[in-house]
Amino acid sequence: MSTDTDTEHRWLAFEAEAMPHIDRLFRHAMWLAGNRAEAEDLVQETMVQALQSFHRFTLGTNCRAWLVTILRHVRSNRLRKQDRVIVDSTLEERAANVVPFVPPIPDGLTDEDMLLALREIPVHHQEVILLCDVEEMTYKEIAAALEIPMGTVMSRLHRGRELLRSALVRRGTGPAAIGQGSQGGR
Amino acid sequence: MECRDVRELADSFLSEQLLVETNHDVLRHLETCPACRRDFADRRALREKLRAAFVTADSLGPRPEFAAEMRTRLRASNSRISRRSLLKSWWSLAAGVAAAAGGGLLVRRFDARSTLATLAREAASDHQYCAVKFSLAERPITLEDAGKRYGAPYAALATFEAPAIGDPLQLLERHACVYQGRRFGHLVFRYRGALTSLLVTDGPAPSAPALEAIEARAAVASLPAGRFAGFVVADLDRQHVLRLAQALAAPLSQHLA
Numbered sequence: 472m473s474t475d476t477d478t479e480h481r482w483l484a485f486e487a488e489a490m491p492h493i494d495r496l497f498r499h500a501m502w503l504a505g506n507r508a509e510a511e512d513l514v515q516e517t518m519v520q521a522l523q524s525f526h527r528f529t530l531g532t533n534c535r536a537w538l539v540t541i542l543r544h545v546r547s548n549r550l551r552k553q554d555r556v557i558v559d560s561t562l563e564e565r566a567a568n569v570v571p572f573v574p575p576i577p578d579g580l581t582d583e584d585m586l587l588a589l590r591e592i593p594v595h596h597q598e599v600i601l602l603c604d605v606e607e608m609t610y611k612e613i614a615a616a617l618e619i620p621m622g623t624v625m626s627r628l629h630r631g632r633e634l635l636r637s638a639l640v641r642r643g644t645g646p647a648a649i650g651q652g653s654q655g656g657r
Numbered sequence: 658m659e660c661r662d663v664r665e666l667a668d669s670f671l672s673e674q675l676l677v678e679t680n681h682d683v684l685r686h687l688e689t690c691p692a693c694r695r696d697f698a699d700r701r702a703l704r705e706k707l708r709a710a711f712v713t714a715d716s717l718g719p720r721p722e723f724a725a726e727m728r729t730r731l732r733a734s735n736s737r738i739s740r741r742s743l744l745k746s747w748w749s750l751a752a753g754v755a756a757a758a759g760g761g762l763l764v765r766r767f768d769a770r771s772t773l774a775t776l777a778r779e780a781a782s783d784h785q786y787c788a789v790k791f792s793l794a795e796r797p798i799t800l801e802d803a804g805k806r807y808g809a810p811y812a813a814l815a816t817f818e819a820p821a822i823g824d825p826l827q828l829l830e831r832h833a834c835v836y837q838g839r840r841f842g843h844l845v846f847r848y849r850g851a852l853t854s855l856l857v858t859d860g861p862a863p864s865a866p867a868l869e870a871i872e873a874r875a876a877v878a879s880l881p882a883g884r885f886a887g888f889v890v891a892d893l894d895r896q897h898v899l900r901l902a903q904a905l906a907a908p909l910s911q912h913l914a
């Protein structure tokens with residue numbers, strides 16, 4: 472009796488909550504996949520799964536974080552099916568530990584420089600920086616999305632940001648800094 | 658707090674992940690330390706630049722028609738999902754009839770009641786950990802911010818004025834907070850000498866204010882808040898809590914309508 476109405480209500484709620492995030496979700500997929508066709512495919516599968524399980528989404532919570540989590544699961548499943556292995560994170564984290572000093576970031580960096588610098592750092596650090604700084608997810612949401620402990624999120628984030636700053640310094644051309652660095656202090 | 662401590666907390670501070678007290682400690686240090694202020698400004702600038710690069714880069718953006726195509730496909734997909742759900746629900750109904758001989762009609766009402774009781778427990782805990790102990794894991798945000806991120810009802814709560822009632826109701830604080838994954842619009846009052854919470858969250862709106870019989874330190878009354886569930890929680894006599902819920906129900910519902 473009320474199925475048509477329920478269907479319409481679910482669609483309207485989904486459209487209001489989830490559809491505004493399509494652009495950001497695509498950008499995230501594009502970053503992960505590296506090509507447009509695969510990104511579109513990833514977003515489509517993500518949105519269909521989100522619609523199917525929309526009854527599990529709690530209205531008022533962070534819908535973009537929920538969608539990004541689904542997107543990452545969809546992608547992980549695909550990689551697993553294709554037997555594509557994600558690089559060993561421990562090695563990357565060990566490498567990340569050897570950053571001793573971070574000089575000021577040069578001014579005049581373009582958006583492209585920012586994205587290229589992000590590409591230069593290990594994938595496991597890229598992903599937490601993206602989820603935290605770009606998607607504005609909480610540590611708890613990131614830990615759930617990546618299925619890692621919250622302490623790991625925090626340490627990857629800390630090291631990732633230092634690595635990003637180093638990568639930006641290497642790319643930089645101008646003498647001035649975005650800020651004046653982090654010298655001084657008590 | 659020394660500079661080294663503060664800088665270790667810088668990332669969490671900028672991500673708004675610190676507890677309120679720690680946040681205050683950091684802010685106090687920043688007031689008197691130009692070097693740390695510069696360091697924080699650097700970090701903030703870097704985050705903003707990265708975010709701006711990501712959300713505006715042409716190389717990452719979708720085709721202009723992608724969102725519209727996706728909407729059409731999802732809409733079609735929604736109808737297919739409903740047909741499958743309909744089949745499932747017929748099976749569920751048949752199973753329910755066989756098992757309960759007609760008792761299934763009560764299920765929906767029971768579900769709504771049981772959801773409300775769960776929400777009431779969460780509201781009582783949020784009151785305890787947010788208003789009383791001030792120790793939520795996640796830092797509250799303003800209702801205006803919550804309105805932008807999660808929907809208009811939060812923003813509406815930012816302008817809700819409690820009606821004048823017999824006893825003075827003094828507003829102390831309003832924000833959006835999260836307790837164990839559930840987000841609440843939260844107004845904290847002082848009422849009859851006790852910290853009193855008015856909490857609104859997504860859930861079935863009760864038909865009328867009522868006391869919730871749950872195990873909690875404080876008394877809890879549910880109330881309709883437009884199409885949402887509202888709760889008044891306070892360490893007061895239950896009848897006072899119910900009367901307050903009754904006084905707030907109509908103006909709150911009108912405000913959120």
